[in-house]
Amino acid sequence: MERIKSAISRLKLYWLAVLFLTIKSYILYKVGFNISSDNMLQEFILIINPLSSAVLFFAIALLFKHRLRNIMIVAFSLIATMLLYFNLLYYRFFTDFLTLPVLFQTSNLNDLGSSIVGLTHAADLLLLVDLIFLTVLIATKRVPAVHRLKREPIILVSLAVVMFLANLSIAQAERPQLLSRSFDRELLVKNIGILNYHVYDGYIQSQSRAQRVFADSSDIVEVKNYAQANHKDPDPELFGIAEGKNVVMISLESLQTFVINNTVNGEEVTPFLNELIEDSYYFENFYHQTAQGKTSDSEFIVDNSMFGRDSGSVFFTHGGNDYNALPEFLSNEGMYTSVMHSNNKSFWNRDIMYQSLGYDQFFDVNSYDVTEENSVGWGLKDVDFFEQSIDLLQSQPEPFYTKFITLTNHFPFELDEEDKMIDEYDSNSGTLNRFFPTVRYMDHAVERFFEEMKESGMYEDTIFILYGDHYGISENHNRAMSQYLDKDEITPFDSTQLQRVPMIVHIPGHDKSETISTVGGQIDVKPTLMHLLGHSTRNEIHFGTDLFAPENESRAVLRNGSVITDDIVYTNNTCYDKQGEEIEMESCDPDIEKGLSDLEHSDRIIYGDLLRFLDSEEVEEQEE
Ligand code: GP9
Ligand code: MN
Numbered sequence: 001m002e003r004i005k006s007a008i009s010r011l012k013l014y015w016l017a018v019l020f021l022t023i024k025s026y027i028l029y030k031v032g033f034n035i036s037s038d039n040m041l042q043e044f045i046l047i048i049n050p051l052s053s054a055v056l057f058f059a060i061a062l063l064f065k066h067r068l069r070n071i072m073i074v075a076f077s078l079i080a081t082m083l084l085y086f087n088l089l090y091y092r093f094f095t096d097f098l099t100l101p102v103l104f105q106t107s108n109l110n111d112l113g114s115s116i117v118g119l120t121h122a123a124d125l126l127l128l129v130d131l132i133f134l135t136v137l138i139a140t141k142r143v144p145a146v147h148r149l150k151r152e153p154i155i156l157v158s159l160a161v162v163m164f165l166a167n168l169s170i171a172q173a174e175r176p177q178l179l180s181r182s183f184d185r186e187l188l189v190k191n192i193g194i195l196n197y198h199v200y201d202g203y204i205q206s207q208s209r210a211q212r213v214f215a216d217s218s219d220i221v222e223v224k225n226y227a228q229a230n231h232k233d234p235d236p237e238l239f240g241i242a243e244g245k246n247v248v249m250i251s252l253e254s255l256q257t258f259v260i261n262n263t264v265n266g267e268e269v270t271p272f273l274n275e276l277i278e279d280s281y282y283f284e285n286f287y288h289q290t291a292q293g294k295t296s297d298s299e300f301i302v303d304n305s306m307f308g309r310d311s312g313s314v315f316f317t318h319g320g321n322d323y324n325a326l327p328e329f330l331s332n333e334g335m336y337t338s339v340m341h342s343n344n345k346s347f348w349n350r351d352i353m354y355q356s357l358g359y360d361q362f363f364d365v366n367s368y369d370v371t372e373e374n375s376v377g378w379g380l381k382d383v384d385f386f387e388q389s390i391d392l393l394q395s396q397p398e399p400f401y402t403k404f405i406t407l408t409n410h411f412p413f414e415l416d417e418e419d420k421m422i423d424e425y426d427s428n429s430g431t432l433n434r435f436f437p438t439v440r441y442m443d444h445a446v447e448r449f450f451e452e453m454k455e456s457g458m459y460e461d462t463i464f465i466l467y468g469d470h471y472g473i474s475e476n477h478n479r480a481m482s483q484y485l486d487k488d489e490i491t492p493f494d495s496t497q498l499q500r501v502p503m504i505v506h507i508p509g510h511d512k513s514e515t516i517s518t519v520g521g522q523i524d525v526k527p528t529l530m531h532l533l534g535h536s537t538r539n540e541i542h543f544g545t546d547l548f549a550p551e552n553e554s555r556a557v558l559r560n561g562s563v564i565t566d567d568i569v570y571t572n573n574t575c576y577d578k579q580g581e582e583i584e585m586e587s588c589d590p591d592i593e594k595g596l597s598d599l600e601h602s603d604r605i606i607y608g609d610l611l612r613f614l615d616s617e618e619v620e621e622q623e624e
Pocket of ligand 1: 293294341343405407
């Protein structure tokens with residue numbers, strides 16, 4: 001005990017600096033960044049999260065020699081304070097935290113620059129109080145000058161590592177898959193602290209920079225030739241059928257095809273969608289192609305007709321790339337493009353990525369009136385979300401392209417008693433059991449939305465595209481799933497088939513409807529929609545095919561390399577026929593090769609940020 005005491009008093013200034021920075025960060029979290037917590041554990045994480053980085057950061061100051069050591073501690077305090085302060089200014093303007101690309105994206109900072117005076121408050125000077133105090137301590141020689149360091153640096157670095165790991169494991173318990181999944185800046189800051197967040201951000205950004213540096217304009221020519229060789233002409237009867245109309249896209253959270261036209265405890269799970277399908281084009285062999293980026297991956301794939309990344313979220317890692325996305329294209333064609341989604345705008349880096357994709361407007365959580373009563377689980381209930389969106393929709397110029405992202409049918413599938421329209425299922429998986437009532441609720445919310453569209457008079461002038469964003473029930477629930485599907489077991493073949501999500505194209509006033517068995521995926525939505533709107537895709541770089549194209553090859557490639565066609569399912573290094581019987585690999589080989597080649601070419605575009613070279617003179621020359 002004595003030894004610890006004397007060690008602390010030897011490095012008194014150091015420990016004071018650590019303490020002050022921790023307190024200062026916490027005060028800023030609460031007062032400056034309005035970070036709230038739902039429970040005591042979250043509050044505890046918030047209090048301790050600056051500690052590990054402070055211990056490490058100030059340990060670097062100790063590496064300086066003799067008298068400089070104490071002065072460097074104050075200098076480091078100043079650096080940390082400035083970092084906090086820049087974040088605070090940025091937050092006051094954008095309600096978001098700084099990222100490295102944002103620092104280099106001058107347009108963002110120009111916005112800031114002109115209003116910087118308005119963003120500073122007199123009370124901000126209080127951030128310097130601890131610095132002044134530390135300086136006075138040094139000037140009046142009240143802290144010992146540490147002349148010789150012993151093992152302190154090693155001990156402090158180890159302490160910082162232990163503290164960080166402890167912090168991370170508590171945070172991971174509170175927020176599973178924090179680093180790999182929950183790519184939300186506020187969540188990261190909340191859980192690992194603002195300094196650690198910046199280190200993490202630096203790591204993510206540097207990873208995506210390297211490959212970009214080595215790419216050049218000849219790469220895009222090859223990729224473009226590859227993609228265009230796969231082009232298929234549209235069905236002339238449907239080409240341009242939706243020209244001039246509004247487009248409403250609905251991303252149906254965690255909705256899988258196995259619930260469509262199915263029942264639980266004798267009750268229909270999706271009565272409205274089943275009815276809608278009768279009056280629409282419905283693709284029954286349509287697959288999600290997402291990986292860890294979940295909803296954000298589905299958005300990326302749909303808007304670009306390119307694949308997301310095999311790990312992490314492309315929304316997060318390549319939010320600053322050049323894209324030729326659907327919203328940008330349609331916006332240039334005179335449509336108003338927007339997203340409606342009642343969540344924090346920085347979740348999945350949407351605020352940044354949506355600019356790169358060319359959306360004119362993002363109606364995030366701040367556009368909605370969210371209360372205790374109208375929220376459940378992840379936030380605003382779907383019925384209220386759609387209801388409140390109608391006014392926003394009407395405020396837009398027409399024709400518009402607007403994407404609605406639903407939320408209630410999200411893991412862990414919570415629902416208020418009053419919203420339960422059917423009973424839970426009965427199996428060993430609470431997750432699967434709860435899934436059915438929340439799906440039923442979402443179905444009801446979409447039904448209400450269609451009624452509201454009709455009441456508002458917008459229905460007739462709009463085409464609707466509804467798709468499931470990704471699976472809701474993971475393979476961890478295979479036992480319960482096999483019980484529900486009445487199978488002995490869920491094989492890898494079944495698991496792949498379970499990656500089907502509904503895809504519905506509803507065109508009011510169009511007298512045809514059909515359930516189409518063409519195999520496809522989210523990557524096909526962009527060319528399909530562009531053709532319906534009457535735009536050629538011959539010169540586009542797409543990895544998908546118009547689902548209505550007469551020559552569509554009927555193939556889906558999943559992000560893990562699985563491939564599905566009319567005849568085979570390849571997954572887990574095994575080739576199956578469509579009955580799920582294993583067959584010889586040769587039957588799958590050509591499709592596997594094509595699938596891998598698609599994935600590889602699409603990845604090259606993203607990692608090399610190749611679309612930035614389009615329209616450059618060199619590319620035009622090389623094409624000639
Ligand atoms: C979050 C919502 C859900 O805004 O889109 O994201 P998910 O966890 O499904 O990727
Ligand atoms: Mn989702």
